[in-house]
Amino acid sequence: MDQDLDKFDRAILRVLETQGRISATELARRIGLSKSPTQARMKRLEEAGVITGYGARLDPIRMGQAHVAFVEVKLSDTREAALQAFNRAVQTIPEVEQCHMIASRFDYLLKVRTSDIQDYRRVLGEKLSALPHVASTSTHVAMESVKETPS
Known part of the structure; x- marks a missing residue:
């Protein structure tokens, strides 16, 4: 369209x-x-699906979600069934704000928002590492958000 x-x-x-x-x-x-x-x-x-919905933009800091980490995820299996299993499972984790399949040395890049580093550590250990076919992760912690736009 x-x-x-x-x-x-x-x-x-x-x-x-x-x-x-x-x-x-x-x-x-x-x-x-x-x-x-x-x-x-x-x-x-x-x-036509160009407008997919309407919603309020919330201030994540005031919502107690000030910690942002970008997580590189490498899978042990990248066949279609494994990718689909990962895709379905990652959508169930509320702390994952964005998930992108990447053409790089890793397979996915996640934007994870939590309250603090201890909360992130819990999410990493209990949720992200337990996703299907995860072989390894590498975390990059954001120190400051310089620009965030809705689209």
Whole structure:
């Protein structure tokens, strides 16, 4: 659908990305369309799966989740069944904020958010290391977040 997005669709997405609770009237005013066509475009973008949902952005520090670690995961088996087993299992760990399959010397890169280093150590030992086919992990602790954007 990317090639079907015109300047109004892209404008809608830019605004909603940072202000998901904006009224349709205000959104329409900002992008230069009337309310009805703006709402129709939003519905089309939702039905096409371009807009996958709406939600609040929470401050992880105020939520008690200030510790961020990036974890390289190397698997002992990278056949499709092993990858699928890992993929399913990692989705059940709430501390894993992001999981990416990587083309590198390791197989996955995880972003893990916990309250502190002791909590991270528990998650690593009890959850991450117990994931299917994990051969090894390597942790990189973030000292400061310089830029985080919703998309």
